[in-house]
Amino acid sequence: MNPQGVLHATRPAAPADDFAADVLAGLKAKPKALPPKYFYDLAGSALFERITRLPEYYPTRCEIGILQDQAPAIASMFPPGSALVEFGSGSSRKARILLSAAATVEAYVPVDISGDFLQQDLVQLKRDLPHLIVHPLVEDFTKPFALPPALAALPRVGFFPGSTIGNFEPEEARGFLRHIGAMLGPAALLVVGIDLVKDEATLVRAYNDAEGVTAKFNLNLLTRINRELGADFDVAAFRHSAFFNRALSRIEMHLVSGKRQRVRVNGATIEFGAGETIHTENSYKYTVESFQALARSAGWTPVKVFTDGMFGVHALRRTEDR
Numbered sequence: 001m002n003p004q005g006v007l008h009a010t011r012p013a014a015p016a017d018d019f020a021a022d023v024l025a026g027l028k029a030k031p032k033a034l035p036p037k038y039f040y041d042l043a044g045s046a047l048f049e050r051i052t053r054l055p056e057y058y059p060t061r062c063e064i065g066i067l068q069d070q071a072p073a074i075a076s077m078f079p080p081g082s083a084l085v086e087f088g089s090g091s092s093r094k095a096r097i098l099l100s101a102a103a104t105v106e107a108y109v110p111v112d113i114s115g116d117f118l119q120q121d122l123v124q125l126k127r128d129l130p131h132l133i134v135h136p137l138v139e140d141f142t143k144p145f146a147l148p149p150a151l152a153a154l155p156r157v158g159f160f161p162g163s164t165i166g167n168f169e170p171e172e173a174r175g176f177l178r179h180i181g182a183m184l185g186p187a188a189l190l191v192v193g194i195d196l197v198k199d200e201a202t203l204v205r206a207y208n209d210a211e212g213v214t215a216k217f218n219l220n221l222l223t224r225i226n227r228e229l230g231a232d233f234d235v236a237a238f239r240h241s242a243f244f245n246r247a248l249s250r251i252e253m254h255l256v257s258g259k260r261q262r263v264r265v266n267g268a269t270i271e272f273g274a275g276e277t278i279h280t281e282n283s284y285k286y287t288v289e290s291f292q293a294l295a296r297s298a299g300w301t302p303v304k305v306f307t308d309g310m311f312g313v314h315a316l317r318r319t320e321d322r
């Protein structure tokens, strides 16, 4: 750690070999699918930030409203001298709300796969939080990684906002909640933001904005594959599609091939039929009860939920510690 208490993010969380292998496996699969974590190169993270400010994209506005109203109540559950570990921190906008209400937090650990974006935000973050140790980690949070040894003695609070947990299949979400429970350790508190099931029109609008920013975000995945894997996707020959799959309670995002075409990716040839899709993301929607049931099944006890009827912010405590 340098004298300012800032550790610079130095290594890629998604090594190029993993990216190539995952992309090829996903494009050879039937149906074709790519992991959403690869949306987040520097351009993808910047596009996601633009999405969060769109009029149609209510989740960020709702979650920020809940956090602003409830920050003192949420912060009052934090043990004194704790470290706040945020999974998929992005711009850290939401953590700043909690941290400004939690005077006794000693350290903030933003964890994100998007290393360049995290790096870009570091100086401002440190300027905004001069009283804290800020220890960013460029990591893939689905894989095991170590928390900084300097924080070993501090009680930990996990923070997982943005409904990012909705990008996992429910079974994966359960596994992830267990994994971070083990990492956060005894007496851990976890604050998770999750979008709620609601009317279909509101849900679908949030992923089909009039300005087309979500479409750009989705299509940027092909631009990234072209750049980093030397592929030759004709990006203009694909279009964004997002719809609500009610049976599975999830928004699905796809990239639809506008015609029959052949694409070269890292030495392989991938065939597309007209109208064939690459499934790029799921965003599962939960009720308060269905999310609490998932949390219970993963070793967390619901302590409190804060909701505006559109979005839920859940405080959970590790069950085995009670």
Ligand SMILES: C[S@@+](CC[C@H](N)C(=O)[O-])C[C@H]1O[C@@H](n2cnc3c(N)ncnc32)[C@H](O)[C@@H]1O
Pocket: 036, 037, 040, 045, 048, 052, 060, 087, 088, 089, 090, 091, 092, 094, 111, 112, 113, 114, 139, 140, 141, 142, 161, 162, 163, 164
């Ligand atoms: C939906 S955005 C949420 C961003 C921010 N927390 C918010 O609430 O606005 C998901 C964030 O998680 C990060 N992310 C996605 N998959 C990840 C992974 N496997 N490991 C680490 N970070 C990941 C992305 O880079 C992005 O910043």
